[in-house]
Amino acid sequence: MASVLKRFSKWGDLVFALALINIKHRYKQGYLRIAWAVINPLFTMMVLFLVFSRVAKLPSEGVPYPVFSFVTLVPWSLFAASMGFCVYSLTANYNLITRINFPRATIPLASILATFLDFAIAFMLLVVFLFIFKIKVGFTFFLVIPVILIQLLFMIGLGLALSIFNVYLRDIQSALPLILQAWMLISPVGYSMDMVGDNLKFFYLLNPMAGLLDSYRKILLHDQMPDPYCLGMSFIISVAVFAAGYSFFKKNEKKLADIILL
Amino acid sequence: MKSIDLNGVYKKYNKRDACLGKEDPLWALSDVSFSVEKGEVLGIIGPNGAGKSTLMRLISGISFPTRGTIGVTGKVVPLISIEGALQYVLTGNENIFLLLAAFGVKRRDRNKLSAEIAEFSGISDYLDMQITKLSSGMLSRLSFSIAAHVPSEILLIDEVLSVGDQDFQQKCFAKISQFKNEGKSMIFVSHDLNSIGDICGRVVWLDKGRIVMDGPPDGVFRGYLARYGAASKAP
16 A cells, blocks of 8 residues: 555656646647536537437436436546547557656546546536525535545546557447447436336446446435445446456556557 | 676567468567676667667566566666657646656656756757747757656667757767766667767677677677678778
8 A cells, every 4th residue: 555655656746747738638729628628518418408308208306407417417427538538548648658668557547637627627517506406415415525436446447448458459449439328328317217127227237337327416416325235336346347457457568568559 | 786687588579460360470689688787888789670779668668578588777768769758739848847757757856857957958948838839959959858867877878969959969978978977877779880989888789689799899890890881880
């Protein structure tokens, strides 16, 4: 543990510097710049509102649909965007990887860190929404922190693995947007998890994002504790994904510089 | 004390045939063994494709041998090749910060070093601009200055003559002799026998991944020139 902290204090700055590049790349020549951090989830919210609420008339746990979906869209965007950056993070930074010897994991970690800027901005808008729609927010609010941390663990594990997959097979970066689209539909982003039948629940929760998204709703919309079964499943799977992703990354780290140029 | 110790190092690259899926191995290095004492300055010569760059990459720990072992004692810094690592969306100062962080320089040393780098580069007025606006000579100055200020014990120097204008080249050579006096171990890679002969006490001649000769410059140069003749400049 002490060695992990020591490594972090040595290489943490590098993660920050790399995250800065990611942010500069994205926003430097745009006109709306960082406003995209909120335009993205807002736009998706409108689409979901029209389709799921207006056309399909799905129930939304007794909460106005816009805030009902925004509360899950913000963490979902964090997940989807950071995976989108992770997948080509190593291949895009080959010029650093083939010239300087440093811990390679800093690169995908920086991609994840960079999306937290967008997340922080969107989350502030979410808080504004909670006020506008007069949602009662209590001390349970702070429970979002452990939920975010579990999500972070899952994102690191998956992000490390994706970044390596893409070094071997560039098809991954083309396939990922499609996978994320389908993934969003099998996650309770635009609809309530109450709609999932009990007989399917176990399989549904094998997707750790499901339990996490439901926990965000419980905490932020209903002032309740997260469901221990849902969040517990998410936690266990996230830890497993983290461990697998990390060891997979470690195993392949040394071969990176040779393979990336093939 | 040995700074670098290579023992029977082999490096294979698999050039995968995209159509047939057959593996076509290419041995970039075969049975390379030599060592560099602390404070020694070693030159490496050889034609294009001899394996010089592969060797540098193995010593700096970016890539790893297929067979054999490499022992390195101390921090290795490549002095020239990092120009390609500069990030074009960043300013000069941000690049200094990034590359120092990538070399693992501690936060408390970074501010002091950044000031020294800005001073040494001679382009401190341009360092708050995005580096796409800098000339290629300025970029060479910047990258050399960064690498030269990273605390290190071993320096890898690839084609040193290509850096900047005459003024800056002299500065570079002064810096390199300073490193020599400080007792840093160095490996020079070049096609130019003149610059190697000036500074190296020993030369390794590499060809097709194998060591052809290893010894004092004069002897190795004689053998090298006998093979390649007028193609190389005589010392």
